[in-house]
Amino acid sequence: MKIPTKVNLDEVRIDPAWALRVAPAIALRRLALPLCIIDDELVTAMADTGDNQTIAAIAQATGKKVRPVEAEAQQLRRALLKVYGDTRSTAPTGTAGRAQTADDPVMVVDNLLRAANLRQASDIHIDPDRRGLKVRLRVDGILEEFIRIPTEQQAMICNRIKVMCGMDIAERRAPQDGAFVWASSAGTEERRQFDVRVATLPVRFGERITLRLLEAGRERRTLEELGMSEKHKELFERILERPHGLVLLTGPTGSGKSTTLYAAIRHLLRRGQMNILTVEDPVEYEIDDVAQVEIESGDKVNFSKALRSLLRHDPDVIMIGEIRDDESLDTAIKASLTGHLVLSTLHTNEAVSSVTRLIDMGLAPHMIAATLRLSAAQRLVRRLCNICREPCEISEIEAAATGNRNLAGQTAYKPGGCLACAGRGFSGRTGLFEFMIPDAEISSMIAAGAREEDIAAAMRRQGFTSLAGDAASKMLAGVTTIQEVLKTIVM
Numbered sequence: 001m002k003i004p005t006k007v008n009l010d011e012v013r014i015d016p017a018w019a020l021r022v023a024p025a026i027a028l029r030r031l032a033l034p035l036c037i038i039d040d041e042l043v044t045a046m047a048d049t050g051d052n053q054t055i056a057a058i059a060q061a062t063g064k065k066v067r068p069v070e071a072e073a074q075q076l077r078r079a080l081l082k083v084y085g086d087t088r089s090t091a092p093t094g095t096a097g098r099a100q101t102a103d104d105p106v107m108v109v110d111n112l113l114r115a116a117n118l119r120q121a122s123d124i125h126i127d128p129d130r131r132g133l134k135v136r137l138r139v140d141g142i143l144e145e146f147i148r149i150p151t152e153q154q155a156m157i158c159n160r161i162k163v164m165c166g167m168d169i170a171e172r173r174a175p176q177d178g179a180f181v182w183a184s185s186a187g188t189e190e191r192r193q194f195d196v197r198v199a200t201l202p203v204r205f206g207e208r209i210t211l212r213l214l215e216a217g218r219e220r221r222t223l224e225e226l227g228m229s230e231k232h233k234e235l236f237e238r239i240l241e242r243p244h245g246l247v248l249l250t251g252p253t254g255s256g257k258s259t260t261l262y263a264a265i266r267h268l269l270r271r272g273q274m275n276i277l278t279v280e281d282p283v284e285y286e287i288d289d290v291a292q293v294e295i296e297s298g299d300k301v302n303f304s305k306a307l308r309s310l311l312r313h314d315p316d317v318i319m320i321g322e323i324r325d326d327e328s329l330d331t332a333i334k335a336s337l338t339g340h341l342v343l344s345t346l347h348t349n350e351a352v353s354s355v356t357r358l359i360d361m362g363l364a365p366h367m368i369a370a371t372l373r374l375s376a377a378q379r380l381v382r383r384l385c386n387i388c389r390e391p392c393e394i395s396e397i398e399a400a401a402t403g404n405r406n407l408a409g410q411t412a413y414k415p416g417g418c419l420a421c422a423g424r425g426f427s428g429r430t431g432l433f434e435f436m437i438p439d440a441e442i443s444s445m446i447a448a449g450a451r452e453e454d455i456a457a458a459m460r461r462q463g464f465t466s467l468a469g470d471a472a473s474k475m476l477a478g479v480t481t482i483q484e485v486l487k488t489i490v491m
Contacts, residue, residue, distance in 0.1 A: 003038060003067060003419070007045055009075040013422040014083065016115035017146055018042060021062045024084040030054040031076045033083065034062065035069075036422040043419060045071035045079070082184070085114060105156035108149065109164070115146060116213055117184045117192065119422075123213070128154055128206035140382045140429050141254065158200070158207050165198045172207060176200045182213075197282070214284055223263045226256070227383075227430030227479075229470065235435055236374070240264055241271075245373035246336040248323075250348040256380045256431055257345040258284055261319055264343055265290060268317055278319040279306045307331040311338070320344040329361050336371040350467070351377040351436035352456045355446055369438065369447035377434040377467055381474075381484040382426040388416030389425070389478055398482050404472055413478040430479055432489065434467040 015036040027033055031047035032054050042064040046054065049068040059066045071079075112135060116124050121137035128134075133149040149157065162169045165178030177199050184192045197212040223233055239247060247264070249257040262285060268274055269289060281295035281303065291313070293306045304327055310318055311334070323329050323344050336342045348357045354375040358368050392414045399408035415425020436459060438446060445455050460466075465473075471485040 003041075003043060004069060005049075006070040007035075007419055009033075009045060009071050009079045012045075012419045013120075013427070014079065014118050015422040016083065016118040017144075018062060018064075019083045019118070020111060020115060022058055023061070024080075026054065026057055026061075027084065028080055030057075031073055031080070032058060033071075033076060033079055034058060034066075035419060037064065038067075038417055038419070038423045041065050041067040043067045043069055045069055045076060047071065047073045047076055083114065083118065085110060105153065105160040108153065108157055109160050112146075113182050113194075113196070113211075113213075114184060116211075117194070119144075120428075121213065124209075124211040126157070126209040126211075128203065128208065130205060133157065140426055141380060142382070154206050158209065161198060161209055161211070162200070165196070167198070167200065173202050175202070221259060221263050221266075223267055226260055226263055227474075228433055229465070229473065231465070232433050232435060232470075235437060236264070236376070237267065239374045239437065240267055240341070242341065242373055244336055244339045244341055246332060246371045247341070247343045247374045248354050248372070248376070249343075249345045250351060250354050250375060250377045251345075251379060252347065252349070254380070255378050256429075257378065258321070260376075260378065260431070261343055261345065262287065265317070265319060268341075274316045275314055276317045276319065277310055277313060277315040278321070279303070279310065280319075280321040303328065311335060311340075315340060317341045317343065322346070323361075326362055329358070329363060333363065333367060333371055346375075349377070350456075351375040351434045352452055352459065353377075354436070355455065356452050365449045366447045369443040372438055372446070375436040379432045379467060379488045380429045381432060381471070381480045381488050383428045383430045384413055384415060384478060384480055385418060385421035385425055385427045386478070387420045388418035389413040390416045391478075394475075394482065401486055402472065402482065403468060407472060407475075410476060412475045412482055414481055430474070432467050432470045432474065432485075434465065434470065436464070 012035055018034040018036060022034055030051060033045045035043045035045055042058070042062055044058055044066050046068045049070050055066045055068055112124055116137055119137050119139050121139045123138040125136040125138070125143065126133055131148065132151045133154055135146045135149060136143045137146050159169045165180040167176045167178045179195060179197050182194050182196050192215060195214040197214065199210050201208045223236060228236065249260050251257055265276060265287060268276065276290045278290060278292045279295065280292060283292045283294040286292065293301065295301060295303050295306060307328060310331065318335050318340055320328055320332055320342065323332055323346050332342045332344055346354050346357055348354050355368055359365060390413060391411050394407045394410050394412050396408045399405050417423040417425050421427045442455060442458060445458060467489050471489060474480050475482055475485060
């Protein structure tokens with residue numbers, strides 16, 4: 001991979017696993033910042049690329065050959081503040097590969113949160129084992145090992161996190177849940193605020209801690225940003241314009257269903273004044289002009305009470321976080337039959353499987369036919385970096401694995417690795433979608449209790465795009481890779 005001699009740090013993704021290996025005192029004084037590993041070299045942004053003393057110090061701290069690249073001093077100062085925080089009021093944090101200030105859990109936890117922010121991670125996993133604490137970051141759906149922290153810091157770090165989210169620090173034998181708000185990049189223009197949801201779980205060697213980072217403003221993602229094809233987006237928008245009916249998003253946990261629901265709500269709000277109510281457990285993102293009900297663990301606002309109260313508040317649109325039982329299903333169906341548009345999620349693998357799932361939950365087939373307007377299955381795959389992706393030919397074995405032998409010999413793409421993606425070859429995720437929109441034929445088949453296989457065959461005759469078909473289109477367009485698709489969906 002060709003590495004430029006000068007970089008714009010505003011267009012670079014920093015890998016904190018290497019950036020935090022250099023002591024802040026050196027990085028800030030010498031204006032030098034390790035960015036990522038490319039071709040087994042540590043690409044390092046420097047104001048003075050001829051500073052051999054600093055290059056040697058970074059090489060010694062990281063154990064890697066350093067490839068210096070020039071960056072503007074002002075950009076470096078901003079980037080260093082993002083990585084190390086405001087060091088004027090704190091002690092040096094040490095390195096990320098080893099213990100970070102063993103007597104300062106505040107700095108250790110803050111470093112972990114900053115690292116997750118830099119890598120745009122959705123979760124931080126802190127797992128105790130015989131060798132200490134293993135810290136991993138979930139980035140674009142993939143767990144990456146970040147650092148190991150010595151066992152002697154375990155109790156301090158655990159207590160620090162518990163204090164931040166209001167947990168009982170004396171309780172170590174029962175799971176606990178909590179939350180706190182954390183702001184990144186203090187003192188910079190790029191300040192970002194996160195709601196951090198925390199869960200602890202007693203395990204063999206201590207307490208396992210998971211932190212989920214929910215960035216304020218991420219709910220502003222629009223339908224255009226979800227990865228829907230133009231055809232799927234137009235169909236989805238057309239369904240949302242209907243005054244009543246049931247819209248279901250299906251897929252496993254972590255497939256992006258909630259993100260699509262929020263994007264749908266934002267689309268509805270752009271149409272004008274609407275009374276939109278949601279019932280969520282928990283509320284992941286706050287949306288202006290939407291009444292969001294969060295389910296509590298106690299009796300005051302439980303799922304049943306919230307659902308029973310919904311229809312008394314004259315809603316135009318109702319969003320139920322998940323149809324989980326007979327009561328939530330009954331509320332959804334009643335609302336859709338009485339002139340409301342209902343959005344919700346269901347755990348099934350395919351769009352057509354939602355019919356079988358609803359029947360299994362006790363709903364009569366004719367009621368499904370009368371209310372279901374859309375069942376959309378979706379998955380998330382990592383998106384190739386469009387700067388460094390490399391063309392490749394699809395082999396016969398790969399084509400056979402996708403279930404479409406016609407793909408053999410066609411051009412797809414594979415990951416490369418550049419400064420824009422921190423050497424990973426991927427940047428962000430995109431959705432794969434499959435829509436079932438029951439027309440007169442499909443609705444009649446559902447009402448008559450037709451088998452799932454027969455409904456799917458009728459949909460194919462109508463030319464619907466399956467998850468596999470949408471995946472093939474995105475592979476050939478260079479959006480994702482064959483390997484990503486094969487591990488995400490069953491072809």
